Amino acid sequence: MSHIAKPAARHPGQPVNKLGFSERDYEGGMSTLCAGCGHDSITAALVKAFFELDIEPHRVAKLSGIGCSSKTPAYFLSASHGFNSVHGRMPSVVTGANAAERSMAYVGVSGDGDSLSIGIGQFAHAVRRNLNMLYIIENNGVYGLTKGQFSASADLGSKPKKGAPNQLSPIDPVNMAISMGASFVARSFSGDKDQLVPLIKAGIRHDGFALIDVISPCVTFNDHDGSTKSYQYTRDNIVETIHTDFVPPRQEITVDFASGEVTSVRLHDGSHMLLKKVDKAYNADDRAAAISYIQHHQAEGRVVTGLLYFDGAEPEFHQVSGTCQEPLRDLPHNELCPGSEALAKLMKGYR
Amino acid sequence: MSNGCSPMEPTDTSNPDYFHKVVDCQWACPAHTNVPEYIRLIAQGRYDDAYMLNRQSNVFPGILGRVCDRPCEPACRRTRVDGKAVAICRLKRVAADHRSDVSDRLPRAPEKKNGKRIACIGAGCASLTVANDLMPLGYEITIFERFKQPGGLMRTNIPAFRLPVPVLDEEIEAIVDMGVDLRLGHEITSMKALLDEGFDAVFVGSGAPRGKELNLPGRDQGERIHIGIDWLESVAFKHIDAIGKKVLIIGVGNTAMDCCRTALRLGADDVKVMARKPRGFFKASDWELEDAEEENVEIVINHSPAAFLHDNGTLVGMRFDVMEYDIDNGRITETRKVDTVDLPCDDVILAIGQENAFPWIERDLDIEFDQWDVPVVDRTTFQSTRPGVFFGGDAAFGPENIIWAVEHGHQAAISIHQYCQSEALTDRLPPTMNLSSTKMGLHEWSYANDYSSATRQQMRHVDLDRRFDELEIEVELGFSREDFKAEVQRCLNCDVQTVFDTKLCIECDACIDICPTDCLTITKNGPESDLRNRLSAPAHTPGQDLFVSDGLPQTGRVMVKDEDLCVHCGLCAERCPTAAWDMQQFTINLKHVDQYAADKGASA
Ligand SMILES: Cc1cc2nc3c(=O)[nH]c(=O)nc-3n(C[C@H](O)[C@H](O)[C@H](O)COP(=O)(O)OP(=O)(O)OC[C@H]3O[C@@H](n4cnc5c(N)ncnc54)[C@H](O)[C@@H]3O)c2cc1C
Ligand SMILES: Cc1ncc(C[n+]2csc(CCOP(=O)(O)OP(=O)(O)O)c2C)c(N)n1
Ligand code: SF4
Ligand code: SF4
Ligand code: SF4
Ligand SMILES: [Mg+2]
Numbered sequence: 042m043s044h045i046a047k048p049a050a051r052h053p054g055q056p057v058n059k060l061g062f063s064e065r066d067y068e069g070g071m072s073t074l075c076a077g078c079g080h081d082s083i084t085a086a087l088v089k090a091f092f093e094l095d096i097e098p099h100r101v102a103k104l105s106g107i108g109c110s111s112k113t114p115a116y117f118l119s120a121s122h123g124f125n126s127v128h129g130r131m132p133s134v135v136t137g138a139n140a141a142e143r144s145m146a147y148v149g150v151s152g153d154g155d156s157l158s159i160g161i162g163q164f165a166h167a168v169r170r171n172l173n174m175l176y177i178i179e180n181n182g183v184y185g186l187t188k189g190q191f192s193a194s195a196d197l198g199s200k201p202k203k204g205a206p207n208q209l210s211p212i213d214p215v216n217m218a219i220s221m222g223a224s225f226v227a228r229s230f231s232g233d234k235d236q237l238v239p240l241i242k243a244g245i246r247h248d249g250f251a252l253i254d255v256i257s258p259c260v261t262f263n264d265h266d267g268s269t270k271s272y273q274y275t276r277d278n279i280v281e282t283i284h285t286d287f288v289p290p291r292q293e294i295t296v297d298f299a300s301g302e303v304t305s306v307r308l309h310d311g312s313h314m315l316l317k318k319v320d321k322a323y324n325a326d327d328r329a330a331a332i333s334y335i336q337h338h339q340a341e342g343r344v345v346t347g348l349l350y351f352d353g354a355e356p357e358f359h360q361v362s363g364t365c366q367e368p369l370r371d372l373p374h375n376e377l378c379p380g381s382e383a384l385a386k387l388m389k390g391y392r
Numbered sequence: 393m394s395n396g397c398s399p400m401e402p403t404d405t406s407n408p409d410y411f412h413k414v415v416d417c418q419w420a421c422p423a424h425t426n427v428p429e430y431i432r433l434i435a436q437g438r439y440d441d442a443y444m445l446n447r448q449s450n451v452f453p454g455i456l457g458r459v460c461d462r463p464c465e466p467a468c469r470r471t472r473v474d475g476k477a478v479a480i481c482r483l484k485r486v487a488a489d490h491r492s493d494v495s496d497r498l499p500r501a502p503e504k505k506n507g508k509r510i511a512c513i514g515a516g517c518a519s520l521t522v523a524n525d526l527m528p529l530g531y532e533i534t535i536f537e538r539f540k541q542p543g544g545l546m547r548t549n550i551p552a553f554r555l556p557v558p559v560l561d562e563e564i565e566a567i568v569d570m571g572v573d574l575r576l577g578h579e580i581t582s583m584k585a586l587l588d589e590g591f592d593a594v595f596v597g598s599g600a601p602r603g604k605e606l607n608l609p610g611r612d613q614g615e616r617i618h619i620g621i622d623w624l625e626s627v628a629f630k631h632i633d634a635i636g637k638k639v640l641i642i643g644v645g646n647t648a649m650d651c652c653r654t655a656l657r658l659g660a661d662d663v664k665v666m667a668r669k670p671r672g673f674f675k676a677s678d679w680e681l682e683d684a685e686e687e688n689v690e691i692v693i694n695h696s697p698a699a700f701l702h703d704n705g706t707l708v709g710m711r712f713d714v715m716e717y718d719i720d721n722g723r724i725t726e727t728r729k730v731d732t733v734d735l736p737c738d739d740v741i742l743a744i745g746q747e748n749a750f751p752w753i754e755r756d757l758d759i760e761f762d763q764w765d766v767p768v769v770d771r772t773t774f775q776s777t778r779p780g781v782f783f784g785g786d787a788a789f790g791p792e793n794i795i796w797a798v799e800h801g802h803q804a805a806i807s808i809h810q811y812c813q814s815e816a817l818t819d820r821l822p823p824t825m826n827l828s829s830t831k832m833g834l835h836e837w838s839y840a841n842d843y844s845s846a847t848r849q850q851m852r853h854v855d856l857d858r859r860f861d862e863l864e865i866e867v868e869l870g871f872s873r874e875d876f877k878a879e880v881q882r883c884l885n886c887d888v889q890t891v892f893d894t895k896l897c898i899e900c901d902a903c904i905d906i907c908p909t910d911c912l913t914i915t916k917n918g919p920e921s922d923l924r925n926r927l928s929a930p931a932h933t934p935g936q937d938l939f940v941s942d943g944l945p946q947t948g949r950v951m952v953k954d955e956d957l958c959v960h961c962g963l964c965a966e967r968c969p970t971a972a973w974d975m976q977q978f979t980i981n982l983k984h985v986d987q988y989a990a991d992k993g994a995s996a
Contacts, residue, residue: 043835043966048843048908050473050959052929055910065908077900077969085905232899260900260969272898276946 043071059095067092069119074109079231079257079272080179084116086234087148087177090241091118094289101146102138106131106160109186110152110179110257129160132167135174136358142368143359146245147174153194154184157212161193164214168221168250173357175244175251178214179231181259182270189262196342200267215349216335218252219328224355225251227285228346230275231258236346239287239314243348246287248309249357256344275344282323282334282347286315306353316348325351399917400940402950405891408825411978413937414955415886417480420467422799424982425449427464427480428887432839434486435880440494442487447498448984451521451567451798454559457485458868459550461646461677461793469884472933472957473909476848478882479871486876488559499528501570506530508812511591513580516544517794518785519597520567521801525985526808527570534591535572538579539629542568544599545786546794548625549647551654552864583753593780593808596767597801600786602749606642606742610700616707617700620647620743627654627863634659636738640710641665642697645675648743652689655741657863663689664735666710668696669724670717683867687856701734709736746791757781766790773817774804782807805985821983821991827976830888831965837975839888841962843908844881885960889978892951894942896972899949903964903973904928909957912964917943917950927954 047068055063067088072081091101098120105111107128114123122145126134131149139147149167156164156178167176182195191199194214195207218226225247229237237255244251256275258264264271269278288294290311296303302321306314316325324330331350338345369377403410413419417427426445433442446453450460460481468477508531512519515537523533541547542564546555568574580586586594603619611617616636620643626632639660641652644667652663665684667674670693674681685691695712702708711734718726748766753759760768760777767776769783776783784800786792807817830838852869859865871879904912910929917923923938924931931938931954941951965973981987 043963045842045961045963047906047963048959048961049845050843050908050957052910052957053472054929054932075969076967077898077902079900081905081967082901085901232901234901258900260898264898272900273946276899 058092064092067118069116072116075261077260080110080113082231083179083255084113086237088117089238094242103148104131104135105150106155108152108155111155113150129155132163149174149176151178153180154192157193168218168223170358171224171249173249178254179257180254181257181263183259183263185259196269199269202265214254219332219350223252224249224352226350227348228254230256239285242287243314246308246310246312278344280343280345281319283325284317284319285348288313397919400920402942403939408823408980411889412980416467416469417464421464422796423449428883428885431483431880431883439487439490443491444497451524452563453484454488454563457488459555460795469886479879486871489870498566501527502530505532508592510593512595512597514598515542516597516599518797518801521798522595522805523572524567525805529989533572536575536578536580540577548628549621551650553867556866581752592812596783596787597785598787600746600748600791602747604745608699610702613702614707616739618741620651620741638662638737639739640737641741641743643744646680649676649680649684651741651743652684657860665691666695667693709734773807802984809985824981826979830975830977835966837962839885843959843961846878846882849875849879887978888960888975891974891976892941893972896970897944899944899946902967906963906967911954911958913952914949
């Protein structure tokens with residue numbers, strides 16, 4: 042942890058966005074994570090994405106559970122809303138917040154321990170509700186904060202710094218999310234912002250649950266030889282399927298679609314994802330095929346990245362529930378709470 | 393560094409020039425004064441050490457802390473960061489003003505001389521530097537000066553309200569007191585005669601003593617048209633103590649600034665500086681213009697002198713052509729005269745430049761002069777075409793400034809030593825460098841890496857209603873303790889270098905993400921022009937280098953650092969998990985003549 046604040050000096054050539062903010066205006070406090078932690082890179086990618094999307098920081102809520110990863114919302118968008126919940130319980134807090142105020146951008150930041158060990162039940166239900174949020178798992182295969190015990194995402198045979206290799210099967214959040222009906226599922230790597238930033242932008246703009254599982258090496262407890270979540274291992278075994286570029290609404294799309302390798306997908310707000318097939322055999326709109334492809338590669342120790350599954354038509358939580366547009370706080374009290382007579386009448390209808 | 397289309401070569405940081413250039417101020421200083429180090433010494437209250445460190449390079453810290461042309465300040469990185477350079481020059485004055493008695497740390501001449509006698513012509517800063525460097529080695533130095541006092545233009549032309557006489561005297565004495573044979577009131581009128589006296593070498597430090605003339609109609613009438621440098625000299629020697637009420641100064645260089653402000657102190661109340669061209673084309677430094685305008689001097693642009701106007705033999709005014717210019721990209725492309733005006737005045741002072749003049753050097757001595765009648769002088773050795781005769785200061789290549797004259801003096805001293813020891817003059821010792829880590833703990837450094845947002849401290853001046861009472865009242869009051877305590881923190885410690893160890897980098901991006909000024913990028917290598925556009929922020933500041941690493945171990949990409957805006961905060965090194973970045977203090981050792989002598993002693 043640095044003792045000094047990040048200098049206020051800026052590069053005069055730094056661009057500003059439509060709101061007149063520079064990227065620096067989307068930063069948060071100084072990180073207290075270990076130097077070189079992958080999580081800090083993901084923080085930087087989030088800063089870049091929100092800056093490039095011209096989002097007003099106060100229109101964002103960032104939520105997390107417990108863990109090094111879950112500390113990171115303190116390090117970006119200091120002018121936004123935040124909630125640091127109990128370990129593994131971030132999804133239910135987002136569910137509540139989102140139910141009450143659906144117009145904000147929700148970003149949940151969690152860890153592999155937070156989401157796949159203690160919080161797997163909550164995670165699974167947020168997926169199947171297609172809650173409108175960006176859900177980032179900063180996946181390092183260990184409980185970083187509690188000094189590096191294997192988490193539920195640790196691969197079979199992965200070696201710890203000290204002690205015996207992992208003997209339990211890993212839970213793959215990507216496979217799990219695709220099989221449970223998620224509408225936007227991606228995997229990326231903290232060391233590849235070219236891939237990660239557009240995915241984050243698309244995930245924020247996607248209407249529904251967007252999961253990005255980001256391999257994020259723990260430099261202190263899981264970056265050694267024999268680890269399957271290290272910088273070196275990830276770089277050696279990465280297989281990119283579909284590279285996504287994000288094009289904001291009303292910006293001209295200048296791509297040659299002739300080759301058939303690039304397709305354009307319109308998102309709800311008029312922005313587009315340009316999907317470029319890196320592996321021509323991959324289809325991001327076929328759940329079964331995607332799962333089989335990912336599992337197949339996983340068996341060979343490969344890390345499949347890119348936009349792995351997408352379904353823009355799936356209704357999100359509010360659409361399914363038929364809830365009102367207005368944030369609940371804006372409803373007049375008599376509509377929000379029509380009184381015991383109205384309740385009695387409603388109950389009568391169920392008899 | 394690289395040609396147009398091939399990828400950049402990895403930067404060779406073993407060449408001392410690379411890191412030296414990063415220390416913008418030191419690189420820009422003709423004498424390469426170690427600015428960041430003396431600023432840190434001031435911050436620690438070590439004024440004597442700060443003074444002595446300055447003296448090593450620039451010989452006259454008290455003088456230069458007031459009147460240096462300060463090429464370091466426009467170069468200062470802080471200018472690019474928040475628009476205003478660190479007050480490098482005025483901090484030098486802080487070191488001089490706050491030092492205690494340093495006499496026992498000043499160089500001394502040995503009792504036993506080395507048998508070599510050197511003649512220096514002129515007791516200006518160039519000759520004095522030669523004496524300063526050679527006396528401690530046992531040379532016997534004789535300085536011939538036509539005036540009754542030493543100091544050259546520093547005494548005769550730089551007014552006392554900018555440079556107090558005691559400050560000048562003290563720093564000259566430090567040199568002369570080593571035992572220099574100073575012959576005052578001794579003008580050299582024949583080089584031939586001097587050469588016949590059998591000195592082992594001769595150094596010409598006679599300056600550029602002739603003010604340029606303006607031959608226009610009416611120039612030959614009356615006594616109220618003065619040559620600026622001669623007039624200032626007469627004022628300095630108290631031969632002139634008054635001037636008319638209305639004064640026109642012709643020219644807008646630094647001499648003009650001293651003339652106009654001096655005129656105000658001798659009784660003028662309406663002083664106009666007449667410039668032929670618009671602002672932006674003036675020779676005077678911005679700060680000299682500011683100081684003159686603060687004293688209500690009017691600067692009149694686009695007026696080209698046409699004639700001196702007299703009435704019955706008395707100067708009554710001057711005629712000017714009013715000019716109009718077309719300017720494209722900072723260059724004048726078209727010039728037009730659009731009007732003529734007459735301005736009344738009592739005196740005119742011509743301040744349009746100086747020339748070298750060597751009427752006392754016979755032209756049959758194998759000292760070659762070029763087509764402009766200036767001596768042919770080697771830019772490295774400062775030797776003329778006659779072996780053993782050296783030139784330096786304004787006498788060498790025309791008017792410059794004190795700090796250049798000092799550097800010429802250092803270089804000429806080396807040449808004189810080599811010449812007297814029968815060594816090749818071109819055999820110069822290359823600079824060496826030293827890098828040492830400043831790491832003290834996990835996130836602790838031996839320098840103050842925290843960034844100060846303070847703005848440049850304003851120099852306080854004597855009140856306008858008091859400062860004209862006497863010519864000698866020094867206008868600048870110097871920095872108060874509060875002022876300089878804030879100012880020293882503005883220095884970005886550019887000598888604490890970011891040193892990169894390629895093989896340690898795991899490409900985690902931490903350094904890139906933390907850097908406040910977007911200096912760092914990991915990317916595919918490419919040609920420089922292409923690379924400069926692909927960085928975290930575009931890198932287009934001329935003269936600011938890119939550092940390019942070897943291929944990185946994991947991906948073969950390269951680490952690129954744009955040196956331009958690095959604030960040396962050390963955060964890249966603090967966030968690096970593998971210490972691939974380290975903050976290392978860089979010291980360059982540029983060899984003065986004492987090291988030539990020491991090397992010789994060691995190898996003998
Ligand atoms: C008005 C004015 C203001 C200036 N202000 C600044 C400033 O603020 N900062 C700055 O850095 N520079 C300034 N300069 C420039 C600076 O003064 C000179 O560049 C510097 O003094 C040159 O030093 P020098 O040793 O080469 O020569 P000089 O200082 O000119 O010294 C030469 C000496 O040689 C003597 N001499 C000449 N011929 C003979 C001879 N034949 N025999 C014996 N003696 C002889 C002269 O009398 C003189 O004393 C200014 C110049 C002028 C004219
Ligand atoms: C209810 C509860 N159980 C256990 C803990 C202890 N604990 C803190 S962080 C953590 C694991 C975090 O792992 P992960 O989510 O992967 O985050 P990382 O630190 O690796 O980024 C655990 C088990 C806790 N804080 N609360
Ligand atoms: S312990 Fe691991 S996960 Fe936690 S901050 Fe350090 S490197 Fe990151
Ligand atoms: S020291 Fe490092 S982090 Fe700080 S400005 Fe320079 S390159 Fe950037
Ligand atoms: S922080 Fe260190 S290891 Fe990480 S990219 Fe920078 S230099 Fe490389
Ligand atoms: Mg973890």
